[in-house]
Amino acid sequence: MSKLTIGNVTLDNQVILAPMAGVTDLPFRLLCKEQGAGLLCMEMVSAKAIHYHNRNTEELMEIRPEEMPVSLQLFGSEPELMAEVAAQIEERPFAILDLNMGCPVPKVVGNGEGSALMKDPKKVEAIVSKVSRAIKKPVTVKIRKGFDEDHVNAVEIAKIAECAGAAAVAVHGRTRQQYYSGAADWEIIRRVKEAVSIPVIGNGDITSPLKAVQMLEQTGCDGIMIGRGAQGNPWIFSQITEYLETGKVPEGPSPAEVKRMIQKHAGLLQEVKGEYTAVREMRKHISWYTAGYPHSARFRGMINTMETMGELLKGLEQIFPEV
Numbered sequence: 001m002s003k004l005t006i007g008n009v010t011l012d013n014q015v016i017l018a019p020m021a022g023v024t025d026l027p028f029r030l031l032c033k034e035q036g037a038g039l040l041c042m043e044m045v046s047a048k049a050i051h052y053h054n055r056n057t058e059e060l061m062e063i064r065p066e067e068m069p070v071s072l073q074l075f076g077s078e079p080e081l082m083a084e085v086a087a088q089i090e091e092r093p094f095a096i097l098d099l100n101m102g103c104p105v106p107k108v109v110g111n112g113e114g115s116a117l118m119k120d121p122k123k124v125e126a127i128v129s130k131v132s133r134a135i136k137k138p139v140t141v142k143i144r145k146g147f148d149e150d151h152v153n154a155v156e157i158a159k160i161a162e163c164a165g166a167a168a169v170a171v172h173g174r175t176r177q178q179y180y181s182g183a184a185d186w187e188i189i190r191r192v193k194e195a196v197s198i199p200v201i202g203n204g205d206i207t208s209p210l211k212a213v214q215m216l217e218q219t220g221c222d223g224i225m226i227g228r229g230a231q232g233n234p235w236i237f238s239q240i241t242e243y244l245e246t247g248k249v250p251e252g253p254s255p256a257e258v259k260r261m262i263q264k265h266a267g268l269l270q271e272v273k274g275e276y277t278a279v280r281e282m283r284k285h286i287s288w289y290t291a292g293y294p295h296s297a298r299f300r301g302m303i304n305t306m307e308t309m310g311e312l313l314k315g316l317e318q319i320f321p322e323v
Contacts, residue, residue, distance in 0.1 A: 007138025007167035013038035018227035027268035035237040047076030069095035083130035115176035132165030148177035170201035189219040209243035232288025259320040
């Protein structure tokens, strides 16, 4: 299994947790780290929110020593402000600063941020060059295939990012128009890899060790980034790293392991965010962890009415009665 070097940061392996708003918070990152993820990407943080000292943003940027190395992801559309904020936060313990140019959410795109930047190559160049000059840490860029099928420009944007000082580029093989639907286009990742000399990280539809190896073989990419494939499945990191090392596909987690992971996840969330928030945030995680289990649909309906961690953990016994 290959190591991956981004700027002056060398990762233990090339398997990376993608940044996902509302998912890759501190508790979930700690679980993915334990399972062997080589790099953890945090939830995206608004450059403006940091600039205006938004209280919630401070919580989003908490990093613990045991999860390093971590990539902090900024989003915004003002080159000078992003550079200023990057310099302001550089002493924080993240290893890599990532610039979000792929988020498809209407509110973000409507502000000219996220994947809207793919429509403005000049602004991409200005943001990457100003930010990479403002800090010493490696700057990476996360992009999509293009804004829509009529404007597939990932290769052009990746080349601009490289020339402007980016240390790596991550490519999600879908357009903004697709959001997360349909199949990811791995061919565009291969084309980006052939066009630039910085590391290219492939993202999209990696849901198993076999898919991870297919991505590496079909695209030649240097690293693989796992997003939705890790939801309810932090084991995917240990499974992929084991498969890359041994060539054997490991077995999935037993019901007992799934139950223990849910309990640990809930405990970490409660410790970090308090019971009220933890119970509500665990609802989506438990629905991912238990998808396909007997009675899981009925339990998902029930879990939305639970108010306390005690109720939630007691409810787990209904899905895992024998464990």
